[in-house]
Amino acid sequence: MSAGPLDGLTVLEVSSFVAAPLGGLTLAQLGADVIRIDPVGGAADQGRWPLSPSGTSLFWTGLNKGKRSVTVSFRAPEGRQIIADLVRASGAGGGVVLTNAVGQAWLSYPELARIRPDLIHLQILGYRDGRAAVDYTVNAETGFPLVTGPDTLEGPVNHVLPAWDVACGLYAAVGLLAAERRRARSGAGSQISLALADVAMAVAGNLGLLAEAQLGQDRPRIGNHLFGGLARDFRTADGQRIMLVALTRRHFADLGRVTGLADTFAELERLLGADFSTDGDRFRHREVITALLEPWIAVRPLAEIEREFAGTSVLWSRYRKFTEIDLSGDPLLAQISQPGVGSLLAPASPLVVEGAADVRPAPALGTDTGPVLTGLLGLTEAEVSSLAERGIIGLPS
């Protein structure tokens, strides 16, 4: 059995909310020792909804699984010194700093690089110039909310998944590992910055949306249709909703065969002068194609549709509520005992690789302050107690 991919990597994470914590979680689940450092009492995300009946944040515990939790006073010079000491100590094992705390000079690259010139430091920002932004304001600026949802709507539709935060956190993990590779080869540290707004613009650009806009093409709002392809939601005879996708010529041919509409589609192609083997023409004529599919689906219950599509290339899924997802037996998930919540199934890394970490619960706030300060910094138990008494550090309550 080989070591975990990130065995020996120490991540000091001074973070809150989604992006930075998800970056740290991603590294923790591949074997890194991630130490989340919070102010005594917790950061602004400590009580973020959803909550367990006892008031523990399911959001916080979800994003901080398998990390160690250290709390120190960010205001007291002694507290800041402890963080600087951790940077010094963790560097020996190839440590990195990941933070979304802005405007704290003592946590900045220039300050901490004085301690370790080979420091790797990744700073998450709202905008590149340091102005604040969050997923929901960045999303408004991207263009996506005005093309999401039914084409009868006029206003914006916000996403519920904080997709930019998620992408930002994963970019952060990429950036830290890329810099770590360089340091392992050359000894050089890295100052990295990553703005949430840049993440959104980069992704929109990578998907072709900014190029489209520059060519003066206004992306239309097309409801649940897939732009440039054939896909839509349908309602079954028993009131279920399904998503149906025919991305390729083969998918579409199978769809025609199963539904008995192949001849109708062929006749329609002749009438319209279209070629439904191309995704462009399937998209241009999506309304008539899906109008033909609709009654076939509307008279069949879900179970029958499942039988009909079985063994074909047609891509489809039933829409589920979160509470309808069958979690049992999913190999991604493992049962953990989460302090403040109880026993629950929680996800491992989706990256299936030898040496990836088991699913571990999130720590209770401050659980590891003592062990980290005695272990990494060599403090005595008496020194730890004295710091706690003076409010410089926090211990678990």
Next chain:
Amino acid sequence: MSAGPLDGLTVLEVSSFVAAPLGGLTLAQLGADVIRIDPVGGAADQGRWPLSPSGTSLFWTGLNKGKRSVTVSFRAPEGRQIIADLVRASGAGGGVVLTNAVGQAWLSYPELARIRPDLIHLQILGYRDGRAAVDYTVNAETGFPLVTGPDTLEGPVNHVLPAWDVACGLYAAVGLLAAERRRARSGAGSQISLALADVAMAVAGNLGLLAEAQLGQDRPRIGNHLFGGLARDFRTADGQRIMLVALTRRHFADLGRVTGLADTFAELERLLGADFSTDGDRFRHREVITALLEPWIAVRPLAEIEREFAGTSVLWSRYRKFTEIDLSGDPLLAQISQPGVGSLLAPASPLVVEGAADVRPAPALGTDTGPVLTGLLGLTEAEVSSLAERGIIGLPS
């Protein structure tokens, strides 16, 4: 000037659509040499919309910027042998294989690891068991579409951003770099698999949504409100839409001060027995709080709102269409000359780090077949010509 973070890393990418190409792009933008290998004539995503007026895919060119393009016949044994030879040759410089091609035994880890036991191979799948799935079917299964959009809707609202594909591509980049770190330390290769459906479930779990469901709490559909906080869209006097977010106590205090509603909010707290300094109570009473804010915003044009919020902590943004985004002067973007499209602004990596690659256009399909085969494999020009004449490889048209 230090080398790029991923200088010397060769990525062989056999891919299509979003996830795997975005993974490769992410590495290319940090300095890796990413060789996208397609079947002669291109993969299924070659003509994916949106298109330029000349018919070039803005989607494909967006996701394959700064890569090299090699085309070979995937059916001819000689073509497959060329890919195996590239795996052997690229390994010396620390090569990795990234693919979403399923059911091609000759491209699989067991087959290619016979050539290089230290191979790093990441396979993107739909489901972990190999069944096909795409972003749009996976999304239907997550629960998000049934809680997105106006609370008056009954059916699902699909996202337009393929958020799961984006997350999957970034996870792939993380997985390859993590494995590369292990190989650099121990010499061991890695077989990695990554299922799109697992990515979606892992993210839903990390954000607390699966825990919430396990506790029997049904996430409500709340339109453009932010779950567990205070945030919503509003319409201004001049018909603009803005997103307004008060995540913290400070944001909310500033919002009360600017709008002159602070006393009203305080009186409301007393009447309701609520504490608006907590995000839980701001969320519980979101309807009445936003109903009070609405008229203040509705009588003010955007420019006045901008002045009022300037210098406060209040987070807000105007909703823009893609065509309304001002790209000029954005330091994320650089002008490139994209074959088939022309001159346009395209994004670099959002990771700002020394040695990150400049923004480079996507290659025309097959542009690098000759140079890669002569350079990496040592073929002669005559051998390349002969392979092209026999249809084993493709050259640029």
